[in-house]
Amino acid sequence: MPQQNFNEKLIARLKKNPDFVDESGELLPAAVKDHAWKLDHTLIRLLLSDPDIKSTFFDEIDGHWVFNHNTFIDYINEKNFLANSYTQFRNKIGLNIDGKFLRERGEVSLVWPYKDCVLEGGQTKEEEKRKEIFFNEILAQDEIDQMFDPKVLTNWKRHTAEGEQDVTDIRCDENGTIRENLIIKGNNLIALHTLKQQFRGQVKLIYIDPPYNTGSDSFGYNDSFNHSSWLTFMRNRLEVAKELLRNDGVIFVQCDDNQTAYLKVLMDEIFEDAVYATTIYIQVRYGQKTLSEKNDFQKLIEQIHIYHKKAFTPIKPTEEYSIEKFVWEIIEKSEGQTLELGSKSAVLFKPGEYEIIQKESSLTGLKETWATGTVLKNNASGKFFGSYIAPRVTIDGLGCLYKVEGIGEDGLGYRYFTGPKRSGATKGKFYSGIPTTRLKELQSGESKKELVIPNFYNFADGFGNCRHEGGVELRSGKKPESLLKLIIEMTTEENDIVLDFFCGTGTTLAVSHKLQRFYIGIEQLDYHENDSVNRLKNVIKGDTTGISNEVGFQGGGDFIYCELMQYNQTCIEKIQDAQSSEELVELWGDIAENSFLNWYVNAENPEEAADNFIAIDNLEVQKHCLIELLDKNQLYVNLSEIEDTDFAVSEADKALNKVFYGDSH
Structure with missing residues (x-):
């Protein structure tokens, strides 16, 4: 019998007992499990009354039916039970995780950076082996509700050669499409969904250099994800990014050999109606400068998978036709x-x-x-x-x-x-x-004579010398401007839109600015003086590093910075900044009073619960526990709630959001 029909039959059967439903007639799984643990006769008779249910949860021994309460409770605990839309995501990619195909899991991965002021501001040596910690949280589809609704944007600032200014207007073309350079701070998955309303079908090039799932503990980016979380994490973002591409758009995704094969299969599935162009191989270091001499095989190459819409045509390199012969x-x-x-x-x-x-x-x-x-x-x-x-x-x-x-x-x-x-x-x-x-x-x-586009480039020198480009530093993960120049000139014309939703120190944005392309950058981590905002400020002031001299760039231009307006996200940051269990217990009182909690959370804080919380004796685990209590639909303020006085959205922000979202606001 199909799983869905069996679930419906079991739920209908259980609802016949008034002890198992609430006032609105909805099933109470906790009450059902409690009766199962007690081997309650009423529950057992109810289950025995249906042949299919009986054969599923009872074992026949010498003519007697024995209730397998562990199997029953495990079934009730499964997310597929009462999962609503959880199982509707049936896009089988063929990557099996925990017994389910990746797309059967129907999950969304939200990655939260653990912000430690000493780590971010004080680490100076890679050898210290200190890293940013990510909380990986998997949310089933039935739990995300309004998470992907457009969000209120706030803290708007325009940066020009004259300095920082208030944003009074947003430039748009005759079709109402925004024609500004944008840097958005906030969770990149939620920010991508926020961009859909305005930029669906408008982006010519997407380039991303995501964390590679290497376990790297270099300064800056933390590449540490477990395998299944990383695949879910990437799927969520690539699916919405695809919606932003023009009908002649193209996406470049860079990775190393830790994930390239899995990423290729994943992208084949997501971009099944597009075209896989090729994989470009990039030499990123010289053999004599291997990362670790203990490795028998030196990793000198990274890959860039390229997929494009069917109307895309690359801009091939050219050279002057020679008559020397x-x-x-x-x-x-x-x-x-x-x-x-x-x-x-x-x-x-x-x-x-x-x-x-x-x-x-x-x-x-x-x-x-x-x-x-x-x-x-x-x-x-x-x-x-x-x-x-x-x-x-x-x-x-x-x-x-x-x-x-x-x-x-x-x-x-x-x-x-x-x-x-x-x-x-x-x-x-x-x-x-x-x-x-x-x-x-x-x-x-x-x-001009057109040249072929090779699938191998040697950028070892560029990677080895890009550390100080743009006046910002990132010891691991930074890309040379020359690489981005190659990609952007191969795929775009002036005034096309380029998107990077892992913009880090802003290399993609800096090169786009110097080549007169519009750009959108999204970043959720804080790199302080080494972030993309500071880099673009340097660019506007006339940064001479990178490709500046080659393309004759002498400064100028502007960009707009804004943030997803936080609500529960503010609580998460307070939790992450806490230094002790006692501080977290104190925070809990404020969170319970002023934050949106998951529906099943009891906002009261009895003394024994606080004692149990402190007894966990692991600060990171305690932080994770508190974060789990928060309703992730309320991390940021939904656009639909912009007039709600509880969120205190300013009139200036209301006006700018109206322009940003257009007539649909």
């Missing part, structure tokens, strides 16, 4: 002898009846090509040589010149061929002018 001139000294070569008319010149001279390269010069090897198979002139010129050596002799009519794209109307010059030789040459279309481009000064 067009240096030959052929002088005819006689009228020659006419003949037919296949279907072509030709003129034969014997040795002494022509002269081939080398000159300076010019638009009228000819290029010499040997008719040999693959040229004989893949080139039209090469094929003609093999079929008609080479066999003529036994008829016309060595060292002859053939002027063949009706061959070539150079507008000359003919092509010169020379036959073998020595006895026993089979090789010859042909001479061609500059193709007509290329010649016109050269004459107008607009000739």
Whole structure:
């Protein structure tokens, strides 16, 4: 019998006992479990009254049915029981975690940075082995309710070359799309959902460099996630990011070999209606500078998976078309002898009846090509040589010149061929002018030759020397501006929108600014003087590092900074900053009075509960316990509650949110 039908039958059966339902008729799982532990006869009779339920929770022994109360209680405890929409997320990716496919889990991973002021401000040596701690919390779909609703944005500031200013307006184009550079502070999953209303289908390029799940404990980024949490964490964010891409948009996701295979399978599933372009391999360090000499195999490479919408076309690198090989001139000294070569008319010149001279390269010069090897198979002139010129050596002799009519794209109307010059030789040459279309481009000064895009780049030098770029530092995870320049120029034009929702120290944003692209950056961690805001302030003031000199950037421009308006998130930060159990107990009273708690939490704080809490004797575990009590739907203020006086949203913020969200506000 299908699981859903069995659940419905079991719930309906249990609801027949008034002790198992509340005043509104909803089932009380706690009451059911309590009766099960007591082996209550009323419950057992109720379960025995249905054959399917009986066969599931009872074992037959010598004609007697024995209640397996442990199996029953485990079933009631499963999130699938009373899970509502939990099991509706049936997008099977094939990555099995805890006995369920990743998309069957229907979970959302929220990652909270543990903020320790000593760690963030005082760590100066990577060898100290200190790291930011993330609380990983998995929320079932039926628990998130309004979490993904648009949020109120607050603390708006515009940063210009003249300094920080209040935001009085938000620039939009004729279609109402925001045309500003934005940095948003707050949980990146919730911020992405907040952006959907305004930027769905507007972003040309997404580049992210997420934590790699390496267990790295370098300063700054903490890459430590367990495997299943990391996959859930990435799925949540990539699914909503996909909605923001234009119909010709593209996403680049960088990772190392700890997760690249799993990430590739995950992205194949999420972007199943898009196109997997390639995986680019980036050398990020030199072999002699390996991270640890204890490793038998040195990790020098990181990968970037590229997926794009079907209308996307990359901007290929180009180079000026060279005429340096067009240096030959052929002088005819006689009228020659006419003949037919296949279907072509030709003129034969014997040795002494022509002269081939080398000159300076010019638009009228000819290029010499040997008719040999693959040229004989893949080139039209090469094929003609093999079929008609080479066999003529036994008829016309060595060292002859053939002027063949009706061959070539150079507008000359003919092509010169020379036959073998020595006895026993089979090789010859042909001479061609500059193709007509290329010649016109050269004459107008607009000739460019497209180059292929390789799937390997060596940025070891860039990674080794990017530590101080932009006037900010991050000893692990920082990317060179040269890498982002390559990606942005390959995929976008000026004024396109670039998004990075793991913006860290702001490399993507800085390069976008210098290349005159609009950008959106999201970051939830505090890097203080090394964060993206300070980097972009340096850029506006004329930062000379990175690609500045190469692209002629001398400063200027502006960006807007704003934050998701916190509510329960403020409580989380207070919990994270606490230094003792006693401080947490004191916080609990304030939290119970002034915060939104999960519906099942008893806001009272009896003395024995406080004693039990202190007895846990592990500050981190205690913090996690308190955070679990908070309603995660109320981490940030929902836009729908902007007029609620409890949240005290200022009139200025109301006005800016109205502009940001447009007519749907």
